[in-house]
Amino acid sequence: MTRVFALLGKRWTGLVVAVLMQGPVHFSDLRRAIPGISERMLSDRLTELGAAGLVVREVDAGPPLRVAYRLTDAGLALDPALRELGAWSEKYLGVPEGACTEPGAAAAGCGE
Numbered sequence: 815m816t817r818v819f820a821l822l823g824k825r826w827t828g829l830v831v832a833v834l835m836q837g838p839v840h841f842s843d844l845r846r847a848i849p850g851i852s853e854r855m856l857s858d859r860l861t862e863l864g865a866a867g868l869v870v871r872e873v874d875a876g877p878p879l880r881v882a883y884r885l886t887d888a889g890l891a892l893d894p895a896l897r898e899l900g901a902w903s904e905k906y907l908g909v910p911e912g913a914c915t916e917p918g919a920a921a922a923g924c925g926e
Contacts, residue, residue: 821866826851828896830859831885834869835893838884863889 822828826848833839833847845856860883863869868889874880885892 821862822892824859824862826855827859827863830856830863831868831889831892832896834883834885834889835896838872838882840880840882844883868892 822831829848829851830844833844839847841856841860845851845853848856851859860869860871864871868886869883870886872882872884874882
């Protein structure tokens, strides 16, 4: 359990995974889907998730050269756990008015 929270408990990591649950995303689109995250922080989180075997980086040679990220099977297997955490937080922590409650909702522009 310590290893799980050491990785997923870091700021932004859960949101990155939630956005990627919707499917492969280019770096720039991923950054836009998570307001407030810097390029450096996003890059760091993607590197950590990649090292853990949860995310893969795919390069489209283009032109232009574009990089997309997608969850591996191990990353996709987090979906039920993230949904349960979301349900728990709604029940016990409450939901702020106008908040997005579905994983990946930020990618769909929820709350904007």
